[in-house]
Amino acid sequence: xxxxxxxxxxxxxxxxxxxxxxxxxxxxxxxxxxxxxxxxxxxxxxxxxxxxxxxxxxxxxxxxxxxxxxxxxxxxxxxxxxxxxxxxxxxxxxxxxxxxxxxxxxxxxxxxxxxxxxxxxxxxxxxxxxxxxxxxxxxxxxxxxxxxxxxxxxxxxxxxxxxxxxxxxxxxxxxxxxxxxxxxxxxxxxxxxxxxxxxxxxxxxxxxxxxxxxxxxxxxxxxxxxxxxxxxxxxxxxxxxxxxxxxxxxxxxxxxxxxxxxxxxxxxxxxxxxxxxxxxxxxxxxxxxxxxxxxxxxxxxxxxxxxxxxxxxxxxxxxxxxxxxxxxxxxx
Amino acid sequence: xxxxxxxxxxxxxxxxxxxxxxxxxxxxxxxxxxxxxxxxxxxxxxxxxxxxxxxxxxxxxxxxxxxxxxxxxxxxxxxxxxxxxxxxxxxxxxxxxxxxxxxxxxxxxxxxxxxxxxxxxxxxxxxxxxxxxxxxxxxxxxxxxxxxxxxxxxxxxxxxxxxxxxxxxxxxxxxxxxxxxxxxxxxxxxxxxxxxxxxxxxxxxxxxxxxxxxxxxxxxxxxxxxxxxxxxxxxxxxxxxxxxxxxxxxxxxxxxxxxxxxxxxxxxxxxxxxxxxxxxxxxxxxxxxxxxxxxxxxxxxxxxxxxxxxxxxxxxxxxxxxxxxxxxxxxx
Numbered sequence: 132x133x134x135x136x137x138x139x140x141x142x143x144x145x146x147x148x149x150x151x152x153x154x155x156x157x158x159x160x161x162x163x164x165x166x167x168x169x170x171x172x173x174x175x176x177x178x179x180x181x182x183x184x185x186x187x188x189x190x191x192x193x194x195x196x197x198x199x200x201x202x203x204x205x206x207x208x209x210x211x212x213x214x215x216x217x218x219x220x221x222x223x224x225x226x227x228x229x230x231x232x233x234x235x236x237x238x239x240x241x242x243x244x245x246x247x248x249x250x251x252x253x254x255x256x257x258x259x260x261x262x263x264x265x266x267x268x269x270x271x272x273x274x275x276x277x278x279x280x281x282x283x284x285x286x287x288x289x290x291x292x293x294x295x296x297x298x299x300x301x302x303x304x305x306x307x308x309x310x311x312x313x314x315x316x317x318x319x320x321x322x323x324x325x326x327x328x329x330x331x332x333x334x335x336x337x338x339x340x341x342x343x344x345x346x347x348x349x350x351x352x353x354x355x356x357x358x359x360x361x362x363x364x365x366x367x368x369x370x371x372x373x374x375x376x377x378x379x380x381x382x383x384x385x386x387x388x389x390x391x392x393x394x395x396x397x398x399x400x401x402x403x404x405x406x407x408x409x410x411x412x413x414x415x416x417x418x419x420x421x422x423x424x425x426x427x428x429x430x431x432x433x434x435x436x437x438x439x440x441x442x443x444x445x446x447x448x449x450x451x452x453x454x455x456x457x458x459x460x461x462x463x
Numbered sequence: 464x465x466x467x468x469x470x471x472x473x474x475x476x477x478x479x480x481x482x483x484x485x486x487x488x489x490x491x492x493x494x495x496x497x498x499x500x501x502x503x504x505x506x507x508x509x510x511x512x513x514x515x516x517x518x519x520x521x522x523x524x525x526x527x528x529x530x531x532x533x534x535x536x537x538x539x540x541x542x543x544x545x546x547x548x549x550x551x552x553x554x555x556x557x558x559x560x561x562x563x564x565x566x567x568x569x570x571x572x573x574x575x576x577x578x579x580x581x582x583x584x585x586x587x588x589x590x591x592x593x594x595x596x597x598x599x600x601x602x603x604x605x606x607x608x609x610x611x612x613x614x615x616x617x618x619x620x621x622x623x624x625x626x627x628x629x630x631x632x633x634x635x636x637x638x639x640x641x642x643x644x645x646x647x648x649x650x651x652x653x654x655x656x657x658x659x660x661x662x663x664x665x666x667x668x669x670x671x672x673x674x675x676x677x678x679x680x681x682x683x684x685x686x687x688x689x690x691x692x693x694x695x696x697x698x699x700x701x702x703x704x705x706x707x708x709x710x711x712x713x714x715x716x717x718x719x720x721x722x723x724x725x726x727x728x729x730x731x732x733x734x735x736x737x738x739x740x741x742x743x744x745x746x747x748x749x750x751x752x753x754x755x756x757x758x759x760x761x762x763x764x765x766x767x768x769x770x771x772x773x774x775x776x777x778x779x780x781x782x783x784x785x786x787x788x789x790x791x792x793x794x795x
Contacts, residue, residue, distance in 0.1 A: 173683070231592065261689050261719075262688055262689040263688075263689070263719075263720070264689065264717075264720045264722060264723055265722065266722075266739055269714045320657060321656075321657050321658040322656055322657065322658070323657050324653075324654055324655070324656060324657070325652060325653050325654065325655050325657060325660050325692065325693045325696070326653040326689075326690065326693070326694075327652070327657070328657055328692045329688060329690070329691070329692060330689065353695070353738070354741050356594055356596035356661060356699040356700075356741060356742050357593050357594040357595070357596065357658075357661055357662065357699075358658065358661070359661070359695045359696065359699050359738075359741075360660045360661060360692040360693060360694075360697075360699070361657045361658070361660075361692060362692075362695075363685075363691045363692045363694075363695045364690075364691065364692030367688040367689075367692070368688075385596075387593075387595075388595070388596045390596060390597065390598075391596055391741075394741075399526050402737055402738075405734055405737075406685070406691075406734075408727075409688065409691075409723075410688050411685050418634070428475030451471035
């Protein structure tokens with residue numbers, strides 16, 4: 132668990148994209164953000180108050196989250212002094228960077244001296260169990276994709292927000308670094324040891340109220356040769372009651388695999404159902420989420436309508452059109 | 464790579480089963496074994512010469528393999544002094560124990576002093592790549608099971624031996640601790656980090672001669688809720704040309720999962736083909752391996768005949784009946 136609320140560290144982000152993690156936290160958990168800290172040369176802006184570390188502490192911040200990808204994979208000197216100051220002022224540090232905070236000796240020393248934590252969300256901090264496959268109370272929805280990076284996290288986030296607005300019990304369950312930094316907890320599934328993958332997802336989505344929904348962040352794809360094992364562990368550990376199929380129509384090949392084509396939505400539906408029924412015979416595919424970010428308004432609408440007619444399932448881009456129809460489909 | 468040949472350490476194994484790893488090495492790689500070392504109270508016997516450490520070194524041994532499961536998960540004092548002697552005499556130590564050699568300070572110290580290696584095959588020693596899905600030359604056969612522990616390793620071992628006897632080019636590729644200790648190398652797949660599982664299997668089964676077969680040791684089952692992700696990574700990293708279905712007919716439920724039943728061989732065939740075709744459109748299911756160890760001679764024969772008639776595929780217990788028909792099926 133990462134202590135909240137956050138001060139978002141944007142560093143010297145050259146552009147908005149470099150501060151993608153901060154943007155995600157601001158978009159999905161604005162209530163957790165007391166402000167932002169920007170260094171000279173920063174071209175990103177979350178529209179939050181610019182605070183010094185002291186001001187952030189005074190406003191109640193508990194953790195400074197590194198919301199920016201650093202250049203070249205190392206922590207620059209200009210960052211380093213600010214990170215140390217944050218620890219000295221009583222903040223924990225949380226990061227999804229490839230180079231780990233815990234491997235920076237000066238940060239480890241400063242954190243120790245001040246009783247603060249360095250949280251590298253790329254590394255699991257829990258000893259997960261082996262999955263036992265026992266049925267749990269409560270409901271679970273999982274987004275599965277024709278490919279990696281087709282909008283599975285945003286789909287689950289949009290659904291959680293819509294459900295909470297409707298007064299439903301819903302919890303987004305993060306399984307990746309960005310999701311963990313956004314919500315403050317979760318399982319960094321791609322970094323879990325093979326034997327414990329499914330068990331980590333059982334741990335993440337425990338028994339709950341009968342009318343509570345976990346919205347589980349998907350990872351990879353059953354059809355992605357590099358990461359399919361992670362996806363299947365997620366299906367079997369998650370025991371989903373409902374599946375949402377996610378698709379990005381403009382992709383020319385599987386992400387990172389130029390020789391591989393995406394499966395059709397029909398293939399994904401059939402295969403995901405075969406695999407999910409192993410752990411939950413009542414599982415259903417309830418809707419389809421299309422990532423239309425590279426399409427114009429008319430094309431996006433026409434594409435969703437075409438898919439909806441073909442697949443006979445509610446089909447929307449939840450980020451563009453709202454997640455209402457997907458949420459309503461959960462009860463179908 | 465573990466240096467060969469081996470001295471097999473049987474310790475104080477209370478029975479044959481406790482020395483299962485040593486038995487596997489003796490059964491499948493007798494040419495790698497110069498002898499065995501037994502302590503007082505040992506009730507296991509591989510039928511190898513009983514050697515002192517000095518005699519084993521004189522006969523050319525390079526590694527002492529711990530071929531016995533220890534009691535209670537710790538290394539007893541009676542073992543410890545023999546392990547240190549082996550290092551002092553110039554042998555490496557190799558182990559598949561849960562408690563790692565590298566965590567025993569006195570062994571680490573002795574190994575350092577004598578320039579020897581402590582090889583814990585439960586822990587990957589290689590930085591595996593992310594899988595790239597690129598097609599490789601040579602042929603690959605993978606055993607997939609209706610459950611865990613249904614004879615996938617023995618099936619691949621039997622086929623490798625049969626193929627070598629026929630003068631074919633064949634290599635067993637170990638993906639588990641016992642297989643690695645038997646053959647001296649491989650990937651401890653269940654201990655690999657999620658993102659690198661499929662890549663580790665690509666690494667294990669590289670480009671080869673067009674008429675060379677890798678016999679890849681299977682792990683888990685697509686239908687086993689705890690370990691299915693490992694199995695799918697093996698299918699996608701292995702790019703099999705041929706699949707062998709493995710089944711143990713007397714199992715009452717999935718291993719370790721009392722609420723789960725095994726799939727039918729038809730279900731396994733169909734699902735494994737869907738998943739394997741993602742990486743190799745030409746993959747075929749070529750045969751069926753039945754583990755008949757808990758059946759009488761007549762029952763075993765009748766069961767295989769019934770399955771063969773139903774599935775229209777060569778069906779044998781390769782350990783009992785020989786692997787000839789499975790090997791011949793590779794060319795079909």
